[in-house]
Amino acid sequence: MDKPVLARLHKVMQLREEVETLASGGPFAPDADWLDSGTHLTLIADVPGCSLESLMLEDDGEAVTLSGERLALPESRGVLHRERRTGRFSRRLPFPVAVVSHSGEASLVSGVLSVRFEKVHKTIEAQEWEEPQDHLQD
């Protein structure tokens, strides 16, 4: 095939992929939870298929920005049905409570990213203790 024809074909394939991405609701965006354990704040985000190398975390004091990339499948020409969104993504997640700057520690297990931050104002839950029985019977 001629080079200009191949180049145009390539362009058409790219456009088709872009249209498919738009039709499926835009690029990938990770779902995220915030947990408060009293002393620490933890961000939990679903990033299936993302390598640790592709992920980046940026703490600006007010929020953490999680960015990365989900690679499109190499066999993209043989796609019969597509729901999984791919491509570059970036999501800014404001801290729900104040955290110690740059205290985040991240881990990635089974496509789930956890980032644990130290809280500025630590809260300790009061524990309720029952009086020992023998003491009550005094």
Add this chain to the structure above:
Amino acid sequence: MDKPVLARLHKVMQLREEVETLASGGPFAPDADWLDSGTHLTLIADVPGCSLESLMLEDDGEAVTLSGERLALPESRGVLHRERRTGRFSRRLPFPVAVVSHSGEASLVSGVLSVRFEKVHKTIEAQEWEEPQDHLQD
């Protein structure tokens, strides 16, 4: 605290979790793609946070049913913000083309499940070969 009070508190917590699950759009459902490589059909599904042991695949000849469970976070009482859906799920995915019964081979990497089935009617893409230059110059 009294036992009946604790039991009621536990019930309230459970109801709250159920309401939150419903509000967030129901239980977890994995996004899935179907790929056709010519000789094989591959199902790719996002199942972040699911262990291999919790996943089950059932091939009834017409479809494969993927079921499993995403465990709720143990620190559920400290949830400040929740988007990630958890709980039991089951999704029936009809085969887009005929596959050899029970030929599926599954693998789980970074929260992404791949199941490769052998196609009944294998297709082989025609390859275009350019004639060698010296042959044309004969």
